[in-house]
Amino acid sequence: MALDKPYLDVPGTTIFDADMARKGFHLNQYCMSLMKAENRERFKSGERAYLDEWPMTEAQKEAVLIRDYNLMMKLGGNIYFLAKIFSCDGISFQVAASTMTGLTVDEYKEMMVTGGRSPEGNLYKSDMTEEGNNG
Amino acid sequence: MARLSASAFTSHIPAIGAAIDNGKTAEDYWKPVFSGYEFAKKWVAEQKPDVVILVYNDHASAFDSNLIPTFALGIGEEFQPADEGWGPRPVPNVEGHPQLASHLAQSVIQDEFDLTVFNTLNVDHGLTVPLSLMFGQPDAWPCKVIPLAVNVVLYPPPSGKRCYALGKALRRAVDSFDEDLNVQIWGTGGMSHQLQGPRAGLINKKFDMDFLDRLVKDPESLSQVPHIDYVRYAGSEGIELVMWLIARGAMDEEVEEKHRFYHVPASNTAVGHLILENNPA
Ligand SMILES: [Fe+2]
Numbered sequence: 001m002a003l004d005k006p007y008l009d010v011p012g013t014t015i016f017d018a019d020m021a022r023k024g025f026h027l028n029q030y031c032m033s034l035m036k037a038e039n040r041e042r043f044k045s046g047e048r049a050y051l052d053e054w055p056m057t058e059a060q061k062e063a064v065l066i067r068d069y070n071l072m073m074k075l076g077g078n079i080y081f082l083a084k085i086f087s088c089d090g091i092s093f094q095v096a097a098s099t100m101t102g103l104t105v106d107e108y109k110e111m112m113v114t115g116g117r118s119p120e121g122n123l124y125k126s127d128m129t130e131e132g133n134n135g
Numbered sequence: 136m137a138r139l140s141a142s143a144f145t146s147h148i149p150a151i152g153a154a155i156d157n158g159k160t161a162e163d164y165w166k167p168v169f170s171g172y173e174f175a176k177k178w179v180a181e182q183k184p185d186v187v188i189l190v191y192n193d194h195a196s197a198f199d200s201n202l203i204p205t206f207a208l209g210i211g212e213e214f215q216p217a218d219e220g221w222g223p224r225p226v227p228n229v230e231g232h233p234q235l236a237s238h239l240a241q242s243v244i245q246d247e248f249d250l251t252v253f254n255t256l257n258v259d260h261g262l263t264v265p266l267s268l269m270f271g272q273p274d275a276w277p278c279k280v281i282p283l284a285v286n287v288v289l290y291p292p293p294s295g296k297r298c299y300a301l302g303k304a305l306r307r308a309v310d311s312f313d314e315d316l317n318v319q320i321w322g323t324g325g326m327s328h329q330l331q332g333p334r335a336g337l338i339n340k341k342f343d344m345d346f347l348d349r350l351v352k353d354p355e356s357l358s359q360v361p362h363i364d365y366v367r368y369a370g371s372e373g374i375e376l377v378m379w380l381i382a383r384g385a386m387d388e389e390v391e392e393k394h395r396f397y398h399v400p401a402s403n404t405a406v407g408h409l410i411l412e413n414n415p416a
Contacts, residue, residue: 006363007290012334013371017290025200032199035220070332079331079372080195080288087220093150094402097335108336112400116338117329123367
C-alpha cells in the first residue's frame with residue numbers, strides 16, 4: 001500500500017521525504033562537498049566540470065548552473081544542503097529564499113518585517129497559484 | 136541526586152548567531168530580538184545549571200545524506216563548532232558530560248528509546264546559537280552541555296508524541312543519576328517558518344501563540360498534533376518545533392512560566408522563547 005502523503009496539497013512547498021531524498025542523493029552530496037574551501041574554489045573555477053564529477057542527472061546539473069532552487073528541490077534537493085551553494089555564492093538565506101518566491105529581495109524583506117507571509121490563502125493548493133500567493 | 140530544575144526554549148536562527156558574532160546586536164533590526172533575552176541571561180546566571188541537555192537539530196552540517204539518525208546523543212568530552220561553509224562560529228568549544236550522558240543513553244535505551252550515540256561531532260548553529268543567546272559571549276561556556284540531535288531534515292521527523300515520551304524517559308534517567316547536579320533541558324528550533332519554495336516566508340503567529348500556551352499548560356494534547364499540521368500551518372521548517380516537546384516532556388506536569396517572548400521576524404523566522412521552572416514541592 002502506498003504511503004499517505006497529506007503534505008502533497010500544501011502549496012509552494014516540497015517536502016523532503018524518503019522518495020525525494022533518494023532522487024536527490026547525489027545532488028545533496030555534491031552540495032555537502034562545498035563545505036570544504038578547496039572544493040568551493042574548484043567549483044567556482046569550472047562549475048560544469050566540477051558537476052560532471054558527480055553522478056547527478058543532467059537536469060540536476062542544469063538546475064544548479066542556473067541556480068533555480070525551486071527546480072533543484074523538485075529534483076530531490078533539500079534546502080539545508082542547497083544552502084551550501086548559495087553560501088558559496090556569498091548569498092544570504094533571505095536573499096536565496098526571495099528568489100524562490102517571485103518577489104524581489106526588497107519586496108521579500110518588506111514582507112518579512114511586516115509579519116511574514118500570511119497563512120491566509122496559503123494553506124491548501126487550491127488557495128494558491130503556481131507562482132505563489134505574494135499578496 | 137541529579138535534579139532537573141528548569142527548561143528553556145528558543146529559536147536557533149543562524150542569522151542571530153551572525154548578528155552576535157559581527158557585533159550587530161544593537162542595530163535597529165536586531166535590538167528587539169536581543170532585548171527579549173535579557174531576562175534569560177540574568178536568570179541563567181542565577182540558576183547556574185551544571186549541565187544542559189540541549190535538544191537541537193543538525194542542518195546538513197555534521198550529518199549528510201549518508202547517515203541520518205532520528206535521535207543522537209553526544210556522550211563525548213568535547214564538541215567543536217561546525218564550519219557551516221563560512222568558517223566555524225567564533226564561540227568556545229562545548230564541553231560534554233560523558234558520565235551523565237552515558238547514563239542517559241543506557242537508561243533511555245533500556246526504556247525502549249533506541250538512540251544513536253556519538254562521541255565526536257561538530258555542532259552547528261542549532262546548538263551554538265541558543266548558547267550565545269543565553270550566555271552571551273564568554274571565553275568558556277559556564278556549564279557542561281549534552282547535545283541531543285534530532286532529525287528534522289529528512290521527513291518524517293519523530294512524532295510530537297514520541298518526542299514528548301522521550302522527554303519523560305530522559306527525566307526518569309536524570310532522576311536516577313547519583314551525582315548532585317543541577318540539570319536543565321533546552322528545546323530549540325522554530326517557531327513558524329518556511330525557508331523554501333514559493334511559500335517561503337510563511338509566518339503563523341496564531342499557530343505559534345497556541346503552541347506556546349499549550350506547551351506550558353497542556354503539553355499532552357499538544358504532543359498529539361500530527362506532522363501535517365506543523366507543515367501546513369507553521370511551514371515546512373516550522374516542524375522543528377517537535378523538539379520543544381522533548382524538553383517539555385522532561386519537566387513536571389505543572390510548571391511555572393518565568394518568561395515568554397515572541398518576535399517577528401529574525402531573517403525568515405518567528406522568534407519564540409520560553410523559560411519554565413519545576414517547583415520543588
Ligand atoms: Fe533549525
